[in-house]
Amino acid sequence: MRLYEFEGKHLLSSAGIAIPFSVVCINGAKCDTSVFSDPVYAKVQILGGNRARRGGILKTTKKDVSTVAQTWFSNGFDGENVEYVLAESSVQNIKNEHYISLMWDTRTRSVIVLHNAHGGSGVEDRAVVKQDANVYVVDMMDPVGSLKKISK
Numbered sequence: 755m756r757l758y759e760f761e762g763k764h765l766l767s768s769a770g771i772a773i774p775f776s777v778v779c780i781n782g783a784k785c786d787t788s789v790f791s792d793p794v795y796a797k798v799q800i801l802g803g804n805r806a807r808r809g810g811i812l813k814t815t816k817k818d819v820s821t822v823a824q825t826w827f828s829n830g831f832d833g834e835n836v837e838y839v840l841a842e843s844s845v846q847n848i849k850n851e852h853y854i855s856l857m858w859d860t861r862t863r864s865v866i867v868l869h870n871a872h873g874g875s876g877v878e879d880r881a882v883v884k885q886d887a888n889v890y891v892v893d894m895m896d897p898v899g900s901l902k903k904i905s906k
Contacts, residue, residue: 758799760840776842779819781827787841790816796823798831799838808832813844 757765763773778799779785787794796819798810805811810831814822823839830836855868 779823779839787816797840
C-alpha cells in the first residue's frame, strides 16, 4: 500500500502522534488557507520521492498557496497528474526530526524499516552514500524477536 503524505499523517494523528496543522487542497475544490499564519508550506502530493529536491515543496504565503496548488493541478508535477496539495504550517523550535518508513519486501516477505535521525529529504540517497540511516528487517512471524539491524 502506498500512501500520500497527508494520508500517512492522518494515520499518525489518529494514533495520537502530533503532526503540524495542515489542510488538503483537492483539485477542483476551493482551498481555504485563511486559518494559517505565514509562512505556509505547499507540498505536492505524489507517490514518488525526492519532492523537495524536485521543487515539490515550496515555502510560500497563505495567500499564494492556492496559486501554487492550481499550477500543479493544471500542469502536473514531473510528468505526474496532481490531485492533492498539502498546505502545512511551519513548525518552530524543532528539537529532533526523524524519518521512518515501513516497506513490504515481497522477496523476503518481511517488513523493511528505514529510520534516519536527520529527517527525510533525500534519506534513501544518504542511506546509501553516507550510511547515516538505520535499516531493519522484521520477520512478521516473530516481529520482536526478529528485529535485525542490517546497516550502520
